[in-house]
Amino acid sequence: MLTETPTLAPDGLPYRLITLRNAQGVVVTLMDWGATLLSARIPLADGSIREALLGCASPEQYSQQAAYFGASIGRYANRIAKSRFTLDGKTYELTPSQGENQLHGGTEGFDKRRWAISNQNDTQVLFTLTSDDGDQGFPGTLNASALYRLTEDNRISIEYRATVDKACPVNMTNHVYFNLNGEQSDVRSHKLQLLADAYLPVDEMGIPHDGLKDVAGTSFDFRKPKAISADFLADGDQQKVKGYDHAFLLQAKGDASQVVAHLWSPDEKLQMKVYTSAPALQFYSGNFLDGTPSRGSEPYTAWQGLALESEFLPDSPNHPEWPQPDCVLLPGEEYVSLTEYQFIAD
Ligand code: BGC
Numbered sequence: 001m002l003t004e005t006p007t008l009a010p011d012g013l014p015y016r017l018i019t020l021r022n023a024q025g026v027v028v029t030l031m032d033w034g035a036t037l038l039s040a041r042i043p044l045a046d047g048s049i050r051e052a053l054l055g056c057a058s059p060e061q062y063s064q065q066a067a068y069f070g071a072s073i074g075r076y077a078n079r080i081a082k083s084r085f086t087l088d089g090k091t092y093e094l095t096p097s098q099g100e101n102q103l104h105g106g107t108e109g110f111d112k113r114r115w116a117i118s119n120q121n122d123t124q125v126l127f128t129l130t131s132d133d134g135d136q137g138f139p140g141t142l143n144a145s146a147l148y149r150l151t152e153d154n155r156i157s158i159e160y161r162a163t164v165d166k167a168c169p170v171n172m173t174n175h176v177y178f179n180l181n182g183e184q185s186d187v188r189s190h191k192l193q194l195l196a197d198a199y200l201p202v203d204e205m206g207i208p209h210d211g212l213k214d215v216a217g218t219s220f221d222f223r224k225p226k227a228i229s230a231d232f233l234a235d236g237d238q239q240k241v242k243g244y245d246h247a248f249l250l251q252a253k254g255d256a257s258q259v260v261a262h263l264w265s266p267d268e269k270l271q272m273k274v275y276t277s278a279p280a281l282q283f284y285s286g287n288f289l290d291g292t293p294s295r296g297s298e299p300y301t302a303w304q305g306l307a308l309e310s311e312f313l314p315d316s317p318n319h320p321e322w323p324q325p326d327c328v329l330l331p332g333e334e335y336v337s338l339t340e341y342q343f344i345a346d
Helices: 059-064
Strands: 002-008 014-021 027-031 036-043 049-051 084-087 090-093 116-120 124-131 142-150 155-164 191-194 196-199 245-250 259-264 270-276 280-284 306-311 335-345
Touching: 002 059, 014 059, 014 116, 014 124, 014 142, 027 142, 036 335, 191 280, 259 280, 259 306, 270 306
Parallel strands: none
Antiparallel strands: 002 014, 014 027, 027 036, 036 049, 084 090, 116 124, 124 142, 142 155, 155 335, 191 259, 196 245, 245 280, 259 270, 270 335, 280 306
């Protein structure tokens, strides 16, 4: 189903809202602005319905928050240090969006664009976007698509694709936040499992300097499920960024048939499994959510939602030595990144 809002987006046209439904009663809504996931309502075994995603009360509020709720991020998710990288001997200067660094594709990233709706039915929608040569400083014209599908086994499946006419780093992700409690509450009460042996320490600005570190013996070891609160702020790496805001290099190494993360609500009535073809997952515990508009009367406070963003490691254009596939997309190739969030209700 597609509807248009009476309110207008920053380009002066209505927001277009899309509703997907499956036979299990799951209802997912999206909008074309930012190819954004707005809501996922999951029926529980006791007959109640639980909202799994953080969100704002109206589409216009999405332009007034800096949390990137549910948005499609491009061309390059996470940070590029000093907004600069060198490719084939040429240095590209990007639009900085967090201090001197570029975060989430620049000041006018893909989250702030109107995507075209190329086709749509009850269970899927395909969005497309063209990013011009030089957009946010990136080389070449890039054509992107985002395919969202709601499956009968309760997965929100998100497939990003892109092609370019000049070599360019590409790292697309969806920045959806989860709280499986269904109401505004501290997400650190959730249990999390992350099937990753290494994480990437960062400085106060989220920039990695020293390469990957073994999770063993650190607060970053989620290989066995543990409450997020268990080791929260337990060491310097977390304290620098007010909690978890780090990329984990996944054991699955891009095999999207393997579970890479598993999340449980405190009452265990709702669980979520994550699958991805991306090499890494940024686990962000919502450290800077304070003041972000919510669906209710009170804004969110810090740590009320978490993101599990499928990505290349941050700042990869400046670290070709890292053990993951090359993040540079060449003309004639196609970038494909698949991520699935599967909900399991008890
Ligand atoms: C970043 C956080 C940032 C958040 C919202 C995450 O991907 O790692 O540092 O606050 O996005 O911008």
